[in-house]
Each structure stands twice: as C-alpha cells, then as structure tokens.
Amino acid sequence: MSADLSLYLVTDAALCGPRGVVDTVRQAVDGGVRIVQLREKHASDGEVVEQLLALSAAIDGRALLVVNDRLDAALEARRRGARVDGVHLGQGDASVLRARQELGPDALIGLTANAPEHLAAVRALPVGTVDYLGVGVIRPTLTKPDHPPALGIEGFREFVAESPLPCVAIGGVGIDDTEPLRAAGAVGIAVVSALCAADDPAAAARDFRRRWQMASVPRVLTIAGSDPSGGAGIQADLKSIAANGGYGMAAIAALTVQNTRGVSAIHVPPAAFLRQQLDALSDDIVVDAVKIGMLADAEVVRTVIGWLDAVHPPIVVVDPVMVATSGDRLLDTAAESALRALLERADVVTPNLAELAVLVGRNIADWSDALAAAEELSAQVGAAVLVKGGHLEGADAPDALIDAAAGIRQDYPGARIDTANTHGTGCSLSSAIATLLARGQDPVQAVSAARAWLRESLRAGGALDVGRGHGPIHHFAGLWTRGGLTTRPTAAEVAAEWWDDIRETRDEIDALPFIRALADGTLRQEPFVFYLAQDALYLREYARVLAEAARLAPTAAEQAFWAQSAHGSIVGELELHASWLTPAQGVTAATFSAVPAPATVAYLDHLRATAFDGRYPELIAAILPCFWLYTDLGERLRDGAFGTLPQDPEHPYASWLATYADPAFAEATAQAIVHVTEAAAGADDETRARMRRAFTLSSTHERAFFAAPGSTHAAT
Ligand SMILES: Nc1ncnc2c1ncn2[C@@H]1O[C@H](COP(=O)(O)OP(=O)(O)O)[C@@H](O)[C@H]1O
Ligand SMILES: Cc1ncc(COP(=O)(O)O)c(N)n1
Numbered sequence: 131m132s133a134d135l136s137l138y139l140v141t142d143a144a145l146c147g148p149r150g151v152v153d154t155v156r157q158a159v160d161g162g163v164r165i166v167q168l169r170e171k172h173a174s175d176g177e178v179v180e181q182l183l184a185l186s187a188a189i190d191g192r193a194l195l196v197v198n199d200r201l202d203a204a205l206e207a208r209r210r211g212a213r214v215d216g217v218h219l220g221q222g223d224a225s226v227l228r229a230r231q232e233l234g235p236d237a238l239i240g241l242t243a244n245a246p247e248h249l250a251a252v253r254a255l256p257v258g259t260v261d262y263l264g265v266g267v268i269r270p271t272l273t274k275p276d277h278p279p280a281l282g283i284e285g286f287r288e289f290v291a292e293s294p295l296p297c298v299a300i301g302g303v304g305i306d307d308t309e310p311l312r313a314a315g316a317v318g319i320a321v322v323s324a325l326c327a328a329d330d331p332a333a334a335a336r337d338f339r340r341r342w343q344m345a346s347v348p349r350v351l352t353i354a355g356s357d358p359s360g361g362a363g364i365q366a367d368l369k370s371i372a373a374n375g376g377y378g379m380a381a382i383a384a385l386t387v388q389n390t391r392g393v394s395a396i397h398v399p400p401a402a403f404l405r406q407q408l409d410a411l412s413d414d415i416v417v418d419a420v421k422i423g424m425l426a427d428a429e430v431v432r433t434v435i436g437w438l439d440a441v442h443p444p445i446v447v448v449d450p451v452m453v454a455t456s457g458d459r460l461l462d463t464a465a466e467s468a469l470r471a472l473l474e475r476a477d478v479v480t481p482n483l484a485e486l487a488v489l490v491g492r493n494i495a496d497w498s499d500a501l502a503a504a505e506e507l508s509a510q511v512g513a514a515v516l517v518k519g520g521h522l523e524g525a526d527a528p529d530a531l532i533d534a535a536a537g538i539r540q541d542y543p544g545a546r547i548d549t550a551n552t553h554g555t556g557c558s559l560s561s562a563i564a565t566l567l568a569r570g571q572d573p574v575q576a577v578s579a580a581r582a583w584l585r586e587s588l589r590a591g592g593a594l595d596v597g598r599g600h601g602p603i604h605h606f607a608g609l610w611t612r613g614g615l616t617t618r619p620t621a622a623e624v625a626a627e628w629w630d631d632i633r634e635t636r637d638e639i640d641a642l643p644f645i646r647a648l649a650d651g652t653l654r655q656e657p658f659v660f661y662l663a664q665d666a667l668y669l670r671e672y673a674r675v676l677a678e679a680a681r682l683a684p685t686a687a688e689q690a691f692w693a694q695s696a697h698g699s700i701v702g703e704l705e706l707h708a709s710w711l712t713p714a715q716g717v718t719a720a721t722f723s724a725v726p727a728p729a730t731v732a733y734l735d736h737l738r739a740t741a742f743d744g745r746y747p748e749l750i751a752a753i754l755p756c757f758w759l760y761t762d763l764g765e766r767l768r769d770g771a772f773g774t775l776p777q778d779p780e781h782p783y784a785s786w787l788a789t790y791a792d793p794a795f796a797e798a799t800a801q802a803i804v805h806v807t808e809a810a811a812g813a814d815d816e817t818r819a820r821m822r823r824a825f826t827l828s829s830t831h832e833r834a835f836f837a838a839p840g841s842t843h844a845a846t
C-alpha cells in the first residue's frame with residue numbers, strides 16, 4: 131500500500147512526560163499524524179513489544195506504525211497480533227536486507243541517510259528493499275544529541291534532488307519549516323518535540339497537518355456513479371474537485387443512462403471489480419480525501435466499507451445519494467440499512483431533506499424539524515451532518531452543519547437562486563467540501579467556501595446550453611472569469627470595480643463644506659433645515675422608485691427586499707425628519723412644503739426615468755448609491771474619519787448622524803449590494819454596462835445633493 135508519510139511522529143518517552151507515549155500518540159493521531167515511529171533507545175526488547183501492542187491498539191489502523199531499529203521486537207509484536215507496518219533503521223542498525231526478508235514485501239522500511247555515500251549504498255540495494263529515507267537533521271536538535279551537521283532547508287533540497295527514494299525531513303523540524311520543506315521536495319516531515327512535548331498533541335498535530343495540506347495539492351477520490359451528461363455523479367465530482375483546487379480521481383461504482391431529464395437505466399458492474407479499482411489506487415497513490423456518492427446496492431456499499439477499513443483515508447465525505455433531482459431512485463431500498471455502517475465511517479454526511487427523512491426513519495415537517503433530525507443522525511453515526519435545504523419551498527435555500535459530538539451547529543442562510551440548472555448540485559457540493567477539507571480547512575470553513583463556490587456556479591449555470599431538463603451548474607464559472615476565458619465578472623468584482631469608479635465622487639463628497647460642518651458640529655441650522663426639507667422630498671419619491679423595483683423584481687426574495695426598503699424609506703426616515711422639523715428645534719416648516727431644489731429635481735428625474743424604462747437591473751443599479759454612500763459615510767463619521775466623534779453627547783447632530791451608521795441600515799445596504807452586483811454579474815455585457823452607467827450617474831447626483839445646501843459654517 132502506498133504509505134502516507136506526510137506527518138510523521140517519532141516518539142520520545144522523556145518528552146511525553148507523565149502523559150505517557152501511548153496517550154500522546156493517540157492524541158496526535160486524532161489530530162492527523164499519519165505515521166508513528168516508536169523510538170526507544172534504552173528499553174528492553176520485551177518492553178518494546180509491549181509498547182507496540184499498546185500503540186497498535188491506540189492507533190487502530192488510523193495511521194501507520196513502525197519501530198526504530200528493533201526488528202525482532204517488531205516481528206514478535208506482529209506474532210502477538212499487533213499491526214506493525216515496518217521498521218526504521220539507522221546506518222548502524224540491523225541490515226535492511228534482513229528486515230525486508232523477515233517483514234515481507236508489504237512492510238514499510240525506512241533508512242536514515244544524510245550523506246552522498248548513503249545514497250550510493252541505497253542505489254546498490256535491490257529495488258524495493260527500502261521505501262523511504264529519513265533525511266536530517268534539518269536543524270540542530272537536542273532529541274538526537276549525536277546528530278550530524280544540520281542540513282538546513284537548502285541542504286535538504288539538494289539531497290532530495292539526488293535521492294532515488296522519497297525523503298522525509300527529520301530533526302529539529304518546527305511548524306514554520308512545514309511549507310519550505312514541502313517546497314524542497316519532502317514527502318513528509320518527522321516531528322519529535324513539537325508533538326511529544328506539546329500541551330495538546332492533537333491541536334499541535336492539526337496545526338502541522340493544516341500547514342502541510344495548505345502547501346500541497348490534495349489527492350481526492352470520488353467513488354460514485356457515472357452521469358454521462360456530465361452534470362452529476364463522477365463527472366460533476368471531478369469538475370468540482372478541480373475547481374476547488376484538488377487532484378481528482380474516480381472509481382466508478384455504477385453507470386447510469388442519464389440526461390438532464392432523468393435516469394432511464396442503471397448498470398452495476400461486479401463489486402469485486404470496484405474493489406480492484408480501489409486497491410489499484412491505494413496501492414500506488416496516497417488518498418487525502420474520499421467523497422462517496424451513488425453506490426446503487428448493498429453489495430457495493432459493503433465493498434466500499436471493506437476498502438475504507440483497510441485504508442483509513444483521513445477524510446471521508448458521504449453524500450447518501452438515494453434519489454436523483456429528477457426523482458429517479460439511485461439506491462436499492464434494501465441497501466438503506468447497509469448505508470448506516472458507511473455513515474459511521476464518515477467525517478461529514480450531506481443528505482438532502484428526503485434522504486435525511488429516510489435515514490432517521492420519519493417524516494420531516496419543516497426546516498426546524500430537519501435541524502432536529504440532523505442532530506439525531508449526527509449523534510447516531512458520529513459524523514457531522516450537513517443538512518441541505520435545496521428542496522424547500524419558498525425563497526430561501528439554507529443549509530446547516532451539525533456535529534452533535536463537537537457541539538457545532540452552524541447555519542448557512544442563503545436566498546434561493548432562480549435557476550433550473552440544479553442537476554448535480556449535491557454531488558458537486560460534497561466533492562467541493564471533501565477537497566477543501568483536504569486542503570486544510572475545518573468543516574465550518576470548508577462548507578462555507580464550498581457554498582460560495584456552488585452559488586457562483588449555480589448563478590452562472592444559465593450561461594451553459596446543456597439539455598432541456600434540469601441543466602448542470604457551471605463548475606468553472608468563477609475560474610474562467612478570473613482566468614480571462616470569459617468576460618463575465620463575479621459579483622465581488624463588480625462591487626469592487628463600481629466602488630472604484632466613483633472614488634473621485636466620494637472624495638469630493640468628503641470634501642464638501644456641508645459634510646465637513648455636519649461632521650464637526652459647526653453646521654448652521656439654516657442649511658441643515660434646507661437639507662432636511664430636500665431630503666424629505668427626495669425620500670417620498672425614492673420610496674416610489676423602490677416600490678417599482680419590487681414590482682419588477684424577478685424573485686420573491688428581491689421583491690420582498692425592495693418593498694421593505696420602500697416601507698422603511700417612507701415611514702422610518704420621515705418619522706426621523708418629523709422629529710427634527712419641530713418648533714422645539716426652532717423649525718416649523720411642514721415636511722413636504724419646500725420647493726424642490728434643482729439638484730433634487732435632477733436626481734429624482736434620473737431615478738424616475740430609469741424606473742419608467744422598466745428595466746429592473748438598471749433600476750436597482752440607480753437605486754444603490756443612496757444606500758451605499760450613506761452607509762459608508764455614516765460608518766466613517768462614527769469611526770472618527772473626519773476628526774470628530776459624533777457620538778459625543780455635545781455634538782449637535784449626534785442623533786442624526788447615528789442613524790447613518792445604524793446596523794440595520796448597514797445590513798440592508800449589504801443586501802442591496804448583493805442583489806445589484808449579483809444581477810450585474812449574471813447579466814450580458816450590454817446590460818452590465820448600462821447598470822454601471824446608472825450607478826455612476828446616481829453617485830454624481832448624490833454629490834450634487836450634498837453640495838446644494840452650500841457653504842455653511844456657523845461662527846466662522
Ligand atoms: N435554487 C437554489 N439556489 C441556491 N442554492 C441551491 C438551490 N438549489 C440547491 N441549492 C443548494 O445546493 C446544494 C444541494 O442541495 P439539495 O438540492 O438540497 O441536494 P441534492 O442536490 O442532493 O438533492 C445545497 O447547498 C443547497 O442549498
Ligand atoms: C450518477 C448520479 N449520481 C448522483 C446523482 C444525484 O444528483 P444530485 O446531485 O442532483 O442530487 C445523479 N443524478 N446521478
């Protein structure tokens with residue numbers, strides 16, 4: 131079997147202290163150590179055998195176990211039932227030839243090497259005698275007092291370049307050496323004190339493992355069914371793995387006859403043939419993560435379980451596929467009980483609502499019931515459960531990650547994307563999660579990043595012209611855009627670009643005497659009242675324009691959002707004006723009695739003309755600056771960007787300015803930005819260009835509106 135040497139723990143009983151070697155190893159393996167070397171310089175062979183038995187039980191197949199030097203102890207421990215994978219020998223230790231002969235062809239045999247003559251000796255050995263070299267020391271270290279001169283990263287790189295065998299870096303390796311050693315060609319790093327002497331070996335191992343993974347391209351295997359139309363199954367998985375930064379491999383468990391309109395036949399090759407595929411992979415390639423999808427029947431499920439138990443891949447994500455988006459069954463009912471044993475081997479399980487109902491054996495009434503069911507399932511199988519709300523009715527498509535044992539309950543709210551291209555979303559999502567986990571992210575992060583990618587791919591699905599049923603998502607939408615293969619930007623890119631477009635306008639607004647005086651409290655009342663009166667006229671019309679956006683909105687979520695904003699603008703904002711336009715403030719003007727100033731007329735004409743055109747994308751682009759510029763200004767005022775703090779109770783406009791920085795308004799602004807920039811990202815080039823013009827034009831009207839009250843300091 132191909133050995134995963136990536137994070138290699140070498141034990142040191144003295145450093146483990148009262149916690150002991152066995153507990154230290156157990157915790158370190160929990161944290162992601164992939165191979166353990168028992169190194170006991172002073173114990174008797176009998177004691178080493180006992181230790182190997184105890185370690186073998188603690189590791190329980192989750193990592194490899196080798197022993198330093200003691201070939202006879204390894205053989206004896208094996209005779210007594212321990213799983214000892216091999217030995218690591220030094221230049222002065224027992225002969226590697228004898229070790230190979232005694233331990234057999236499948237054992238893992240390592241050899242310490244650090245000088246050119248060691249390489250010459252290795253080359254003289256029969257091929258297959260030694261599996262890897264332990265090369266070091268990298269830095270001076272106390273755990274090997276008689277160590278040779280330290281190689282450093284550069285010396286290690288040169289050694290690797292000459293070596294015929296994979297090299298593990300050992301000796302004085304600290305966490306910040308992880309990426310440089312990986313880049314220098316290490317297949318793994320061996321750590322002694324940074325793990326044995328750690329207060330929390332699991333956490334220390336997780337840190338090393340994360341750093342190692344972030345520096346590597348993970349090898350991700352999907353075991354699933356084939357969808358020849360390329361939108362779901364194996365084909366979707368490979369695209370998803372690639373799009374999320376992994377190297378994809380695929381073992382086909384079943385074949386479907388399928389297109390975007392449904393599945394018409396299923397062929398299940400012999401399960402033994404699947405096992406052959408899996409063994410061929412794990413014999414040669416280190417598998418960093420496995421995603422499991424359609425398995426068709428109970429025999430296939432059991433076959434996959436058998437392989438998982440032999441190989442123990444470090445990350446397993448199971449998408450318990452039972453029924454396709456089209457409604458066709460993809461798993462025998464008889465296999466549903468076999469599936470449970472598979473879930474027990476998973477780190478993350480990703481059922482949709484129907485699958486979750488089958489797995490907990492009861493109907494699921496609503497989303498909160500789904501969360502309870504996910505909690506139940508998570509507790510039963512000991513895995514994190516990502517429950518998916520793609521099949522809910524209504525405007526939302528939320529997901530939630532629940533890990534009963536770890537006490538994790540993470541909600542991922544999300545508006546439903548209006549698209550028919552939902553074929554293969556579940557397959558694609560679970561592969562993305564497996565890949566991101568293998569890249570070192572924790573489950574909460576991995577799901578969040580996978581969802582962001584999936585939503586981008588769902589939004590762009592319409593750009594593909596594939597089939598007449600539920601079409602596929604566009605797995606590479608973001609990559610192609612960023613790589614210049616298409617001109618379509620992402621929503622985030624639109625936001626950044628437009629905000630930058632109006633930089634000059636924003637700077638000019640900041641410099642206006644009205645804004646300066648409002649910020650430092652020296653603004654006279656007359657221009658302030660002028661501004662309030664114009665603002666009231668503006669808001670009454672703005673609310674009507676927002677209502678028009680609600681009327682034109684393509685989705686229920688957007689319709690509700692603009693309608694609510696219209697309500698807020700006519701009710702909330704005007705209440706605020708009323709509180710300022712009172713005799714107590716020395717102001718008696720009625721709210722809408724002012725004569726509209728030219729700047730007000732011009733701004734409103736632009737908004738009304740855009741609304742009258744009836745094109746939703748441009749209308750919301752024209753609406754956006756009022757949200758965005760006020761929130762930005764309010765937040766910067768609050769944070770003292772203008773040299774004064776309006777929170778100061780002495781500040782005459784404190785309560786007015788506080789409303790600019792109101793968190794609920796900030797939230798509405800964030801939502802408005804999302805709606806507008808997502809629409810722009812999904813639009814054709816011409817529409818996007820018109821949206822951009824509407825946005826910039828409104829921004830210049832905002833500046834003119836702020837400039838209208840004129841120059842305005844009180845005492846000066
Ligand atoms: N129209 C949609 N808009 C946004 N997200 C969606 C939509 N349809 C599905 N999803 C998301 O796609 C993923 C797959 O979910 P779901 O469709 O429930 O599962 P499956 O594809 O396995 O049946 C989930 O993250 C879900 O929230
Ligand atoms: C081979 C195969 N595997 C899985 C699915 C499920 O698709 P979805 O991701 O839409 O649930 C499918 N339609 N075909």
Ligand SMILES: [Mg+2]
Pocket residue numbers: 449451482556557
């Ligand atoms: Mg699915």
